[in-house]
Amino acid sequence: EIVLTQSPDFQSVTPKEKVTITCRASQYIGSSLHWYQQKPDQSPKLLIKFASQAFSGVPSRFSGSGSGTDFTLTISSLEAEDAATYYCHQSSNFPFTFGGGTKVEIK
Amino acid sequence: QVQLVQSGSELKKPGASVKVSCKASGYNFNSYSIHWVRQAPGQGLEWMGWINTKTGNPAYAQDFTGRLVFSLDTSVSTTYLQISSLKAEDTAVYYCAREKNYMDVWGKGTTVTVSS
Numbered sequence: 001e002i003v004l005t006q007s008p009d010f011q012s013v014t015p016k017e018k019v020t021i022t023c024r025a026s027q028y029i030g031s032s033l034h035w036y037q038q039k040p041d042q043s044p045k046l047l048i049k050f051a052s053q054a055f056s057g058v059p060s061r062f063s064g065s066g067s068g069t070d071f072t073l074t075i076s077s078l079e080a081e082d083a084a085t086y087y088c089h090q091s092s093n094f095p096f097t098f099g100g101g102t103k104v105e106i107k
Numbered sequence: 108q109v110q111l112v113q114s115g116s117e118l119k120k121p122g123a124s125v126k127v128s129c130k131a132s133g134y135n136f137n138s139y140s141i142h143w144v145r146q147a148p149g150q151g152l153e154w155m156g157w158i159n160t161k162t163g164n165p166a167y168a169q170d171f172t173g174r175l176v177f178s179l180d181t182s183v184s185t186t187y188l189q190i191s192s193l194k195a196e197d198t199a200v201y202y203c204a205r206e207k208n209y210m211d212v213w214g215k216g217t218t219v220t221v222s223s
Binding site: 032034036038042043044045046049050055085087089091094095096097098099100101 | 142144151152153154156157166168169202204206208209210211213214215216
């Protein structure tokens, strides 16, 4: 099973600040890494597919990078509505797996 | 529009079974697999498995083998998740999501509470 390790677990950030979340895979997964945003009492929403491709309708402040085993989600200028938990997910190998999540709080 | 509509909340006793439905609309049902993901209270996302909507073949995560059944009714574009021998630890929100390499559309989730 591929383990995805996210860091940090929690981040408290002021609006307009840049946010960086990392996701490390326990083995090579190419670009089969996707990022989701989940707000309280809502289902996850796809933000980034295949490591760096923004999903339709996602604000341009969200971007992804990386390949192989190391990946990054960046929010270039945090807005209040971005308060959420962010998860990475790999679809390279079964079983599919998710990272443990990074909770982003607005200061 | 494209959506997955899940059945309502369930309250079950330990040892019972539950069946959750996920009805697809707005797209060709056979073109995407359906995956099931659960989230225990205050916890992260846990992948449970998936079903191929063309063939009906399911595959289950190892942690759930033996207690889980995925099924289809293609006539109504609906996928089902059945969990047997429920335990308190199965208390969670269960999501279905359509997938073609990534999960782009999710249901709103079905809360299953297991309590005596």
